[in-house]
Amino acid sequence: MKSSSGLTILKKIGSQKVATVMMVLLLMLTYLGTLEQGEHGLYRVQQKYFESWGLIHHFSAAWWFVPSEAFSFSIPLPGGMTCMIIFTINLLVGGILLLKLQKRNFGIFIIHVGIALMMCAGLVKLKASDEGYLQLWESQEASEYISHHEWEVAVFETGNDSVDEHLVLFDRMAGKSELSIEPTTGLPFQLKFSGALANCRALPVGPNWTADSPAIDGWGLLEQQERAENEQNLPGLTIDMIPTDLADGSRQQALLWGGQNYPWTFTVADKTFAVALRKVRHSMPFSIRLDNFEKVDHPGISMAKEYRSDVTQRTAASQRKVRIEMNDPLRDQGLILFQSSWGPSNAAPDAELYSVFTVVRNPSDQWPLYSCIVIGIGMAITFIQKFLAYSKKQAKQHKVIS
């Protein structure tokens, strides 16, 4: 009896109706998320619609006979993450586990396995990958890449390369009025962060405006509306440094802003420390040196036909020459380096250019390719079967008519 009710529940979970409902919801989310990209940018839309558990969507339509205020309302919707998880469970249960394998549905079984593999690839990518960029001029070398979107506060002792950096992700401050970082090994002080702003400008405080953040040395942080292109947002915050032992130094306060070129420095216990608000840096197990960058334009016009970088990949033990170009990345030790762009965009025709690589660490890098092959095979089997059956039926029908 118990197993029978369990099976009934499993059947409900794996039913085609649940699959249909989930796909309808995913279709809606995709459509709404696509439309909203024009206004809010890809990064925020991605977080709101496709990587969330739930969301509130605000409908507002301005038709030529209905004012937008008259036709606006908000509805709660499950987020993309929720829908995809339920859909994947439904697929695993109904499309693989409970599917009775027969000759006629063998193709469908394979398709479901392929889709499940692809969903897993997406989940692994979301949870276990990171991405950034590496910008190099010719002869320049680097062994770390910079995140596109994530910010961190880095604390380190100046003039001492052996001291580890202490890092605090800016995301930890989101939605909090204050965040306290207790003294860690090697740091003789405590840090308190407050007034975190997602996008702001550091400006001298004047008669026309007063900053919500404390004005320090005549400067304050002016909050700006968040830009649709997340890369253009520059965060800021106020930082308080409290020495563990007040005999080592006095309490100090400063503003940190994403657009500043130099870190804030202070002295505690006769040591000088620096604090910087910067994009998160990821280190690579090798370094990359740009030997030569070449951009070839279509003849007579300024549109790039191709661009490529000749680099030297160095590890402690070896080095090798590699060419990275569009559609031909460098893959090694779990990292992939893609030729993504170049700059400066306004450079004169013969001026030296820098090369920009997108660097990705993705454990499920090749899984979509495998899933594509599996799905393709499954669909080919299914549709050939159906087409043959249809042709047979039609031929039979024509025979009867004739």
Next chain:
Amino acid sequence: MMTPRWLPLLLLLSCGVSAQTVTNQPLVETPSLSQDATEATAASRAPWSASTLEAVQHWPLQHGGRVKPFDTYAGFIMLKVNGKRSLTVNQEKLGPVAWALDCMLYPEIARSYECIRVTNSEVLTNAGIDVSQRKRSARWSFDDLLPALDQIFETAGQISETKEASSWSLIERQTIQLAQNIRALEELFHAFDAARWTFPLTSVPELQAIYGTTPATGFWPLIAGVTQLEALANTDALLKLPEDRRTEVVNALQDLREQLVQQMQIARQGVAWFAPEQTSSQEDSPPAVWVRSDVILQNALVGTPVTRQVEALKHMEAMVAARDDRPLLQQQAVLVQEKLAELADLHGQNGRGSLEVFFYRFDFFYRALICFILAFIIACLSWLKPQAILPSRGTWLMCLLGLILITTGVTLRCIIQGRPPVTTLYETILFITACCVGTSLVIEALDRRKIALTMATFLGSIGCFLSMKYELKEAISAGDTMPSLVAVLDTNFWLSTHVTSVTLGYSAGLLAAAIAHVWVIGKILGLRKNDKDFYKSITRMVYGTICFGLFFSIVGTILGGIWANYSWGRFWGWDPKENGALMICLAELIILHARMSGLVRERGFHLLVLVNGIIVAFSWWGVNLLNVGLHSYGFTDGIQKMLNWFYGVEGALIALCLLMGWIHSRTVSNSSGKTHREK
């Protein structure tokens, strides 16, 4: 290697040329055209011979990043400016090459051709032109617009400098397009200015000694006497002259220099006719950049070997000088073709020119449109007498002919470009049309109810018509339907797999929706009420087409993700175009699952297929209107209105069919209740 003696003159030339910048000012005030205009006495010219046009249309040139024949270049400029590839002037029908030759060789006559298409007269009203005597959309001549040129260019310049392109109003966009069209026309008018120009080569006896008393016009005589001119302009030689002669000669050289700089500036904005003489054997060497006559002159001055280029230039200038002598002009036109082709052959870039000329001359897609329209008419007539075999065969024949034409056209485009069939939005229309017609014919071969056959004629006509309309848009925006591709698209493997698969998916989705219309409209109008087999047959066709579409949509979408993973480092980026493809996959999966799970029956199935058609239209065109994302390489201005109409009509049809279904189910339940009560 440049000789130091020639340095002063060369430096002056170089400075003058490099100081030239592209502005929004009209070129009309340049003296060469004014000279022509004042000297012009002939109000007409002799007609062009077929052999002259034949020679000129094959002239190779480099434009928009690729080598193309003059016929293509002239065709797209004419399409951009005039809105079509023909113009009737004084009962003479001019094609692109004849029109362009008139503009280049007889600018004083071509200025009066009413060939500038202005779709909204408000643009001209704003520039101060009286439009009361013309229609809102009309063609104007260059002379008509001449008084307002400054105003038009100033307004266009202000708009482009102060506003983002995405925020331009319709009238602003049209103003900018008009300015661009006038500029394109001016470039033709001034293309042979230097060749027409009489340089002051006889102003002093020293120059006469080099060039004679009646030197020819253009750059070529200068190049021919460059060694002697160099000797004359040499500082030591000048110092040896008596003082009074020296001043006169220096003044004459300065006058020559000024006029040279001016003509080189104009030539620099013209057409790149001449392939470089130097070739590179290195594999990674960049593609050869073709040059204009100003560069030949500069190279001749610094002693770079330009023998072949000079030879081509000589014949080109001789042709211009012989414009009223038709036999001589024809002879020179042929020689120019030969010389330009020889230069192009040095780089292996002249091989496909003739094929391209043939492609545009034959006009495959227009002929295919005629076939499909004829097929559609025959198909409609055949429905009046369904048993008749002849109309059915006629429809098949015309349809197959149309399909062959469109497929041949697409194939020729692939050969010319060296690319797979789909690289631009324009090509998606052609490919989708061919796929829809081909798939319909396969369905018809299996089903034989003439439904798919009629659909093939209808979709073929619509597709060819749309392609012709959109070609005009591409002419305005890109100046070509075979443009150079951005670096990421420069891969034939992914273009032939991902793009082709996704486009096949679009075709199937649209074809399924088109066939589903027969079911929906049939039910709404109550046609063949008792012929259940007819409707079942349609359902089978739609189902099969959706399955076919789903296969290509899913495989194509995943392949796109894999390509993105190779190019940009991520499989999926939620880019609008990617989302559009995903939406098609989801919609088609929903249709199949909803049908299998019993959530929808026949009516619901067909209505969902119509919704899928809307989604395909959104994915194909709609997402490009959002102006965001990495796939925004399609110019879709003006499409929004058409797309809104499509959404509206389809929405109304779906609502009406739902309403009819609801009324039908109420009637059935009422009548069954009544029967039950009576029992």
